[in-house]
Amino acid sequence: MMFVNGCERGYTRNEQQTARGLFLVLLSRGKELRAVVRYARMVQCGHFMMASVPVGSDRVTLSGTYGSDGLPVDGERYPGAWEKGVVVPEDVAETFWKGEGGHNGAGSEGPTMKAWAKANMRQLRGKA
Numbered sequence: 001m002m003f004v005n006g007c008e009r010g011y012t013r014n015e016q017q018t019a020r021g022l023f024l025v026l027l028s029r030g031k032e033l034r035a036v037v038r039y040a041r042m043v044q045c046g047h048f049m050m051a052s053v054p055v056g057s058d059r060v061t062l063s064g065t066y067g068s069d070g071l072p073v074d075g076e077r078y079p080g081a082w083e084k085g086v087v088v089p090e091d092v093a094e095t096f097w098k099g100e101g102g103h104n105g106a107g108s109e110g111p112t113m114k115a116w117a118k119a120n121m122r123q124l125r126g127k128a
Contacts, residue, residue, distance in 0.1 A: 002065050004117045016044040024117045026072035027085050033093045034085025037124040056080030065106050086123050092116045
Protein backbone atom coordinates (compact mmCIF):
# COMPACT_ATOMS: atom_id res chain seq x y z
CA MET A 1 0.00 0.00 0.00
CA MET A 2 1.38 3.38 -0.95
CA PHE A 3 0.94 5.39 2.20
CA VAL A 4 2.92 8.57 1.56
CA ASN A 5 3.90 9.52 5.12
CA GLY A 6 3.77 6.09 6.69
CA CYS A 7 0.63 4.75 8.30
CA GLU A 8 -0.87 3.57 11.54
CA ARG A 9 -1.37 -0.18 11.56
CA GLY A 10 -3.28 -2.37 13.94
CA TYR A 11 -5.87 -5.05 14.42
CA THR A 12 -9.58 -5.03 15.18
CA ARG A 13 -11.17 -7.01 18.00
CA ASN A 14 -11.79 -9.73 15.40
CA GLU A 15 -8.06 -9.90 14.61
CA GLN A 16 -8.48 -8.29 11.19
CA GLN A 17 -5.71 -5.97 10.01
CA THR A 18 -6.24 -2.23 9.60
CA ALA A 19 -4.02 0.52 8.23
CA ARG A 20 -4.73 4.22 7.84
CA GLY A 21 -2.96 7.27 6.54
CA LEU A 22 -2.43 9.44 3.47
CA PHE A 23 -2.69 7.14 0.44
CA LEU A 24 -1.34 7.83 -3.07
CA VAL A 25 -4.10 6.92 -5.54
CA LEU A 26 -2.98 6.57 -9.17
CA LEU A 27 -5.47 6.77 -12.03
CA SER A 28 -4.73 5.87 -15.64
CA ARG A 29 -6.18 6.27 -19.09
CA GLY A 30 -3.87 4.40 -21.40
CA LYS A 31 -0.33 5.38 -20.37
CA GLU A 32 -1.38 8.79 -18.97
CA LEU A 33 -1.25 8.89 -15.18
CA ARG A 34 -2.94 11.22 -12.74
CA ALA A 35 -2.74 11.12 -8.98
CA VAL A 36 -4.44 12.27 -5.79
CA VAL A 37 -3.64 11.77 -2.13
CA ARG A 38 -6.51 11.00 0.22
CA TYR A 39 -6.81 9.78 3.79
CA ALA A 40 -7.69 6.09 3.59
CA ARG A 41 -8.59 3.56 6.25
CA MET A 42 -7.81 0.13 4.84
CA VAL A 43 -9.51 -2.89 6.37
CA GLN A 44 -8.93 -6.56 5.75
CA CYS A 45 -11.41 -8.21 3.37
CA GLY A 46 -10.39 -11.85 3.13
CA HIS A 47 -6.80 -11.79 1.90
CA PHE A 48 -7.00 -8.18 0.68
CA MET A 49 -6.74 -4.74 2.28
CA MET A 50 -9.45 -2.43 0.93
CA ALA A 51 -10.81 1.08 1.39
CA SER A 52 -13.17 3.53 -0.25
CA VAL A 53 -12.35 7.24 -0.54
CA PRO A 54 -14.14 10.27 -1.99
CA VAL A 55 -12.40 11.92 -4.95
CA GLY A 56 -14.29 14.61 -6.80
CA SER A 57 -17.80 13.38 -7.56
CA ASP A 58 -16.76 9.71 -7.20
CA ARG A 59 -16.17 7.29 -4.38
CA VAL A 60 -13.13 5.26 -5.40
CA THR A 61 -12.67 1.69 -4.18
CA LEU A 62 -9.03 0.92 -3.34
CA SER A 63 -6.98 -2.21 -2.90
CA GLY A 64 -3.28 -2.91 -3.15
CA THR A 65 -0.37 -0.57 -3.65
CA TYR A 66 -1.74 2.19 -5.90
CA GLY A 67 -5.46 1.55 -5.68
CA SER A 68 -6.13 -1.36 -8.02
CA ASP A 69 -4.16 -4.36 -6.77
CA GLY A 70 -0.79 -2.77 -7.52
CA LEU A 71 -1.99 -1.04 -10.68
CA PRO A 72 -3.54 2.38 -11.21
CA VAL A 73 -7.29 2.80 -10.85
CA ASP A 74 -9.17 2.94 -14.17
CA GLY A 75 -9.72 6.63 -14.91
CA GLU A 76 -12.58 5.78 -17.28
CA ARG A 77 -14.50 4.17 -14.43
CA TYR A 78 -14.11 7.22 -12.18
CA PRO A 79 -14.42 10.37 -14.36
CA GLY A 80 -14.88 12.68 -11.36
CA ALA A 81 -11.68 11.40 -9.79
CA TRP A 82 -9.87 11.68 -13.13
CA GLU A 83 -10.84 15.36 -13.32
CA LYS A 84 -9.47 16.00 -9.81
CA GLY A 85 -6.26 14.10 -10.52
CA VAL A 86 -2.93 15.88 -10.86
CA VAL A 87 -1.03 14.95 -14.03
CA VAL A 88 2.00 12.82 -13.18
CA PRO A 89 5.06 14.25 -14.99
CA GLU A 90 6.28 12.23 -17.95
CA ASP A 91 9.59 11.20 -16.35
CA VAL A 92 7.86 9.99 -13.16
CA ALA A 93 5.20 8.15 -15.20
CA GLU A 94 7.92 6.48 -17.27
CA THR A 95 9.61 5.30 -14.06
CA PHE A 96 6.26 3.92 -12.88
CA TRP A 97 5.57 1.96 -16.07
CA LYS A 98 9.13 0.53 -16.10
CA GLY A 99 9.00 -0.49 -12.42
CA GLU A 100 9.97 -4.07 -11.60
CA GLY A 101 9.22 -6.33 -8.69
CA GLY A 102 6.53 -5.35 -6.26
CA HIS A 103 4.61 -8.61 -5.89
CA ASN A 104 3.21 -7.61 -2.48
CA GLY A 105 4.05 -3.92 -2.49
CA ALA A 106 5.63 -1.18 -4.56
CA GLY A 107 8.34 -2.25 -6.97
CA SER A 108 11.47 -0.42 -8.06
CA GLU A 109 9.35 2.65 -8.88
CA GLY A 110 8.16 3.02 -5.26
CA PRO A 111 10.80 5.47 -3.97
CA THR A 112 10.31 7.76 -6.99
CA MET A 113 6.52 7.74 -6.62
CA LYS A 114 6.68 8.44 -2.90
CA ALA A 115 9.24 11.25 -3.30
CA TRP A 116 7.16 12.90 -6.04
CA ALA A 117 3.99 12.63 -3.93
CA LYS A 118 5.68 14.15 -0.87
CA ALA A 119 7.07 17.03 -2.94
CA ASN A 120 3.61 17.77 -4.39
CA MET A 121 1.44 17.00 -1.35
CA ARG A 122 -0.57 20.26 -1.27
CA GLN A 123 -1.58 19.92 -4.91
CA LEU A 124 -2.32 16.18 -4.60
CA ARG A 125 -4.53 16.80 -1.57
CA GLY A 126 -6.42 19.50 -3.52
CA LYS A 127 -5.18 22.34 -1.33
CA ALA A 128 -3.03 24.20 -3.85
